[in-house]
Amino acid sequence: MATLKNLRIISSIVVGTGAGLSAYYYQRLREPENLVQNSLPVYSTPVTEGALWDTNWDFREPKSCVRPVKNDSPQEENRYNNELEKMRVKATRHIVLIRHGQYLDDGKHDKDHHLTELGKLQAKYTGQRLHELGIKWDKIIVSTMTRAQETSEMILKEIEYDPEKVRHCPYLREGAPIAPQPPISHWRPEKFQHFFQDGAR
Known part of the structure; x- marks a missing residue:
């Protein structure tokens, strides 16, 4: 009788341990999926295909401006590499971002926020x-907000x-113009916030 009772206790321990280990390893296998789910946005704004970043949005990527290699011959590879090198950008472009000066934060409207x-x-x-x-x-592009003006x-x-x-641009105002x-x-859009539709970049 005592032996039967001991067997039941041992069986319960084995089954419990097995179930715990199974749940643990199952969770570990699903971790990548959980990470993806946790990184998804909490807002319901649909993302259009045009909003996805395109590094060659202006079709000036050197590889897209050169005829592809036709065959494996050294001459063809040399031709391709020479043309590719000619298409690479040599100039340097500077973009200077300037924040507005200190402003009065007493008013409720933008027109009250003077420097x-x-x-x-x-x-x-x-x-x-x-x-x-x-x-x-x-x-020079400037936000239409009073303090920026x-x-x-x-x-x-x-x-x-x-x-x-000077170009005065309303897209540079506070808030996200697009999702x-x-x-x-962690992004939380304001209630009733309307967004512009972003085009291909």
């Missing part, structure tokens, strides 16, 4: 420094750039 005296000084000194660099500006006005005076050539791609799990 403070410190913010005006920050904009002026930024413009002076940019002028010292001697950069030739091909294009005021900052740009002071900078433009210092770098002697024609204000008529982020690739998706991020």
